Amino acid sequence: MASGEGSGEGGGAKPRTAAPTRRRASKEPADRRREILEAALVVFAEAGFAGARMQDVASRAGVAKGTLYLYFEDKEALFEGLVRQAIDPVLGRLEREFADFPGSTRAFLSVSFAHLANEAVHSPRRHIVRLMLGEGERFPEIAGFYYREVVSRGLGLLRAINARALERGEISSDAGLRFPQLLIAPLLVATVWEGLFQRHEALDVQGMLEAHAEITLRGLGWKEP
Amino acid sequence: MASGEGSGEGGGAKPRTAAPTRRRASKEPADRRREILEAALVVFAEAGFAGARMQDVASRAGVAKGTLYLYFEDKEALFEGLVRQAIDPVLGRLEREFADFPGSTRAFLSVSFAHLANEAVHSPRRHIVRLMLGEGERFPEIAGFYYREVVSRGLGLLRAINARALERGEISSDAGLRFPQLLIAPLLVATVWEGLFQRHEALDVQGMLEAHAEITLRGLGWKEP
Amino acid sequence: MASGEGSGEGGGAKPRTAAPTRRRASKEPADRRREILEAALVVFAEAGFAGARMQDVASRAGVAKGTLYLYFEDKEALFEGLVRQAIDPVLGRLEREFADFPGSTRAFLSVSFAHLANEAVHSPRRHIVRLMLGEGERFPEIAGFYYREVVSRGLGLLRAINARALERGEISSDAGLRFPQLLIAPLLVATVWEGLFQRHEALDVQGMLEAHAEITLRGLGWKEP
Amino acid sequence: MASGEGSGEGGGAKPRTAAPTRRRASKEPADRRREILEAALVVFAEAGFAGARMQDVASRAGVAKGTLYLYFEDKEALFEGLVRQAIDPVLGRLEREFADFPGSTRAFLSVSFAHLANEAVHSPRRHIVRLMLGEGERFPEIAGFYYREVVSRGLGLLRAINARALERGEISSDAGLRFPQLLIAPLLVATVWEGLFQRHEALDVQGMLEAHAEITLRGLGWKEP
DNA sequence: TATGAATGAGGCTTCATTCAT
DNA sequence: AATGAATGAAGCCTCATTCAT
Numbered sequence: 001m002a003s004g005e006g007s008g009e010g011g012g013a014k015p016r017t018a019a020p021t022r023r024r025a026s027k028e029p030a031d032r033r034r035e036i037l038e039a040a041l042v043v044f045a046e047a048g049f050a051g052a053r054m055q056d057v058a059s060r061a062g063v064a065k066g067t068l069y070l071y072f073e074d075k076e077a078l079f080e081g082l083v084r085q086a087i088d089p090v091l092g093r094l095e096r097e098f099a100d101f102p103g104s105t106r107a108f109l110s111v112s113f114a115h116l117a118n119e120a121v122h123s124p125r126r127h128i129v130r131l132m133l134g135e136g137e138r139f140p141e142i143a144g145f146y147y148r149e150v151v152s153r154g155l156g157l158l159r160a161i162n163a164r165a166l167e168r169g170e171i172s173s174d175a176g177l178r179f180p181q182l183l184i185a186p187l188l189v190a191t192v193w194e195g196l197f198q199r200h201e202a203l204d205v206q207g208m209l210e211a212h213a214e215i216t217l218r219g220l221g222w223k224e225p
Numbered sequence: 226m227a228s229g230e231g232s233g234e235g236g237g238a239k240p241r242t243a244a245p246t247r248r249r250a251s252k253e254p255a256d257r258r259r260e261i262l263e264a265a266l267v268v269f270a271e272a273g274f275a276g277a278r279m280q281d282v283a284s285r286a287g288v289a290k291g292t293l294y295l296y297f298e299d300k301e302a303l304f305e306g307l308v309r310q311a312i313d314p315v316l317g318r319l320e321r322e323f324a325d326f327p328g329s330t331r332a333f334l335s336v337s338f339a340h341l342a343n344e345a346v347h348s349p350r351r352h353i354v355r356l357m358l359g360e361g362e363r364f365p366e367i368a369g370f371y372y373r374e375v376v377s378r379g380l381g382l383l384r385a386i387n388a389r390a391l392e393r394g395e396i397s398s399d400a401g402l403r404f405p406q407l408l409i410a411p412l413l414v415a416t417v418w419e420g421l422f423q424r425h426e427a428l429d430v431q432g433m434l435e436a437h438a439e440i441t442l443r444g445l446g447w448k449e450p
Numbered sequence: 451m452a453s454g455e456g457s458g459e460g461g462g463a464k465p466r467t468a469a470p471t472r473r474r475a476s477k478e479p480a481d482r483r484r485e486i487l488e489a490a491l492v493v494f495a496e497a498g499f500a501g502a503r504m505q506d507v508a509s510r511a512g513v514a515k516g517t518l519y520l521y522f523e524d525k526e527a528l529f530e531g532l533v534r535q536a537i538d539p540v541l542g543r544l545e546r547e548f549a550d551f552p553g554s555t556r557a558f559l560s561v562s563f564a565h566l567a568n569e570a571v572h573s574p575r576r577h578i579v580r581l582m583l584g585e586g587e588r589f590p591e592i593a594g595f596y597y598r599e600v601v602s603r604g605l606g607l608l609r610a611i612n613a614r615a616l617e618r619g620e621i622s623s624d625a626g627l628r629f630p631q632l633l634i635a636p637l638l639v640a641t642v643w644e645g646l647f648q649r650h651e652a653l654d655v656q657g658m659l660e661a662h663a664e665i666t667l668r669g670l671g672w673k674e675p
Numbered sequence: 676m677a678s679g680e681g682s683g684e685g686g687g688a689k690p691r692t693a694a695p696t697r698r699r700a701s702k703e704p705a706d707r708r709r710e711i712l713e714a715a716l717v718v719f720a721e722a723g724f725a726g727a728r729m730q731d732v733a734s735r736a737g738v739a740k741g742t743l744y745l746y747f748e749d750k751e752a753l754f755e756g757l758v759r760q761a762i763d764p765v766l767g768r769l770e771r772e773f774a775d776f777p778g779s780t781r782a783f784l785s786v787s788f789a790h791l792a793n794e795a796v797h798s799p800r801r802h803i804v805r806l807m808l809g810e811g812e813r814f815p816e817i818a819g820f821y822y823r824e825v826v827s828r829g830l831g832l833l834r835a836i837n838a839r840a841l842e843r844g845e846i847s848s849d850a851g852l853r854f855p856q857l858l859i860a861p862l863l864v865a866t867v868w869e870g871l872f873q874r875h876e877a878l879d880v881q882g883m884l885e886a887h888a889e890i891t892l893r894g895l896g897w898k899e900p
Numbered sequence: 901t902a903t904g905a906a907t908g909a910g911g912c913t914t915c916a917t918t919c920a921t
Numbered sequence: 922a923a924t925g926a927a928t929g930a931a932g933c934c935t936c937a938t939t940c941a942t
Binding site: 496497498499500501580582583584585586587588590593594596597598601602623625626628629631632634635636638639642643645646647649650651653657658661662664665666667668669670671 | 721722723724725726805807808809810811812813815818819821822823826827848850851853854856857859860861863864867868870871872874875876878882883886887889890891892893894895896
């Protein structure tokens with residue numbers, strides 16, 4: 001229970017002798033900012049928006065509480081910054097890879113899902129998804145941002161995949177084109193399962209996603225090109 | 226008042242304070258309890274655990290703050306009571322229906338998904354799912370309870386459905402038996418979509434679940450019996 | 451920590467089936483009142499005025515919370531009643547015994563101190579003294595009452611004892627006449643020691659009071675009559 | 676929006692609240708700590724532990740409520756700090772003086788009692804004694820601390836005084852050696868009297884302690900060396 | 901730019917008191 | 922007369938935010 005952070009009686013101990021800060025390598029502001037966001041990701045993910053304490057973010061980032069406010073207007077701006085910064089990389093790469101991918105749709109999906117399985121279980125970004133699930137409804141602006149930057153782009157990519165596969169005659173059903181959500185739904189399950197039920201029943205994410213690909217491709221009328 | 230000392234003489238008397246009252250139409254304790262839980266569901270769903278205020282729960286339930294504590298030890302117990310009471314009905318019905326269902330697996334799934342689509346979008350219980358997603362990791366005990374009462378039973382039912390279909394020769398793949406999570410994954414998406422992205426892009430839940438059933442059955446090697 | 455009293459979640463358990471009260475032998479109101487005061491003595495002594503809970507007093511007295519208010523205006527009146535009722539007996543007896551006592555002053559003191567030693571350690575009234583010490587300053591009215599009914603009478607008795615002894619030539623100093631407080635001071639120590647330091651160092655109250663009598667009598671110039 | 680849900684759109688933003696500020700002349704933490712303890716002594720002495728309000732301590736110390744918690748874990752730690760800091764000085768001085776005292780035991784007692792009479796009536800430390808009497812039983816740890824730091828040392832000093840006096844042949848009885856409590860008992864009375872009964876009957880503390888010394892020395896068989 | 905002591909609004913919880921039964 | 926569910930003021934404590942250094 002004890003916050004571990006607080007003063008615990010001993011303020012008396014001459015804080016005059018302060019000053020020899022831990023880190024200090026004349027760091028770029030941008031680095032500092034990133035460190036804060038990384039710390040915030042962990043803390044917000046662990047405790048949710050309301051439950052997260054600025055002090056904990058600061059401690060984990062190795063800065064003083066006040067420093068946070070030099071980089072972010074307030075707690076909410078920090079949350080927003082958190083979501084903003086953590087979403088770029090994966091999708092961009094997939095979009096580019098898709099444009100250039102020479103092989104079959106099956107092969108592309110196989111590669112993509114392997115990527116994403118890893119994201120869903122190991123990447124710190126997985127917390128972002130859980131944060132959006134838990135807090136998104138209370139932050140419509142951030143939810144909107146997330147929709148634009150991640151969801152709609154992701155679904156767009158999936159639609160493109162389906163469209164090309166249809167065009168090429170690799171699949172015969174347009175169900176995936178109409179409901180691309182069906183394709184990433186299992187990833188949501190995987191992301192959530194880890195935190196909630198892993199201790200009760202382990203989930204073989206890799207295996208599940210392979211099964212998912214298999215079922216879905218066959219279900220969409222896959223025909224080897 | 227004088228030197229900041231206070232009363233000194235007769236003031237020693239009245240320590241704490243009194244409390245007037247307004248009475249409400251008498252009601253069964255069980256009703257009262259249910260009202261509180263209903264109010265709590267709304268408030269917790271809106272604000273999350275840490276963000277929810279007991280005062281708001283009380284106001285919405287039409288009782289005084291203190292009354293909550295006559296029915297629940299503390300905020301956490303209220304949250305637990307919330308999850309406990311809201312999970313029973315649906316699953317029990319499906320389990321019973323499955324045991325007695327005379328038609329094909331396809332028909333059963335069709336009926337079940339219609340039920341669940343409704344649950345996922347319109348029932349107040351849908352908030353429970355979102356609460357579990359957002360807060361479950363911080364309440365392992367409640368997550369465990371939810372796993373036992375809902376998740377494992379639900380997956381068990383799905384496994385039974387798959388097993389019977391295989392046995393009957395309706396499907397040929399055991400992928401659904403091994404990863405029943407794949408079958409409900411779209412429901413999770415539907416539940417979450419409503420709160421987060423509905424305003425940006427409407428989702429036809431009914432249509433999506435039909436597409437899901439179609440894809441999945443075909444993908445599992447469905448053969449009309 | 452758990453108050454043991456509270457509702458603990460379970461209000462739901464049909465309190466309709468209530469009614470079969472524990473005690474119920476059609477008791478006299480005076481008895482009921484006394485029971486409440488006895489319970490209050492214990493509870494107030496244990497927790498102090500502010501720390502004592504009406505609920506605890508009620509439980510210990512075997513009545514409902516509301517019943518307390520049929521016998522006492524409020525918490526403070528209960529406290530006052532407590533002090534009032536618990537002080538009579540001892541002093542009255544000593545005063546009467548003194549008037550009739552045939553033996554020497556030494557003998558009378560010996561008997562009295564034996565009485566008082568018992569009071570100070572075993573009687574429930576000993577708590578009254580501690581309550582007065584701890585809370586008296588905040589309840590000047592009660593302190594005044596206690597002064598009139600106990601302190602001044604007690605000191606009066608001690609003065610009378612000294613006066614008679616001087617008159618009889620049993621002692622030669624009037625110090626005890628001028629400061630009768632000196633005679634009961636050790637009793638205060640004994641009363642307080644029990645609760646605070648007994649576990650650290652046992653105190654032989656009987657022995658201490660005997661030593662006190664011996665020293666004091668000799669110190670006052672005792673001469674066997 | 677719809678069915679009494681609440682804000683819905685932009686309201687999700689501002690969760691908690693902000694906080695303006697007024698700054699105080701900067702001060703050493705140790706000073707601040709001492710100020711708080713001084714304020715606490717007054718407030719706790721007036722109201723007892725349960726009755727004291729942290730807000731009152733803060734106001735009297737000239738700081739904000741929250742500041743108290745920078746210096747003390749919680750209310751109990753503040754109480755403990757209070758007792759801890761207020762006990763040192765007097766005893767240490769007496770112990771040293773005793774070791775070096777050239778004169779007779781009678782002379783030493785005379786000096787000591789004069790000191791203590793002052794303490795008992797005028798020093799702010801007198802409140803500590805009353806707090807211990809009233810609340811000590813509920814804080815065994817603090818009572819234990821008080822026993823070790825004050826009571827046992829004080830009694831030890833008194834035993835040493837008696838032992839030396841016996842050895843020197845100044846007194847003949849070992850009663851004071853066996854029950855040193857008898858020697859300070861009147862001080863307890865003096866300390867308590869002030870707060871409770873002074874308004875009803877003034878007590879000449881100085882005179883009483885002189886009488887006490889006289890009686891006791893004679894009672895112990897004093898013989899001018 | 902960075903710090904962290906200080907602030908004070910606000911949350912959870914307790915409990916004296918009331919009053920319908 | 923007795924009950925105990927209900928009330929709501931008030932207390933302890935937390936923590937986002939500020940600002941003097």
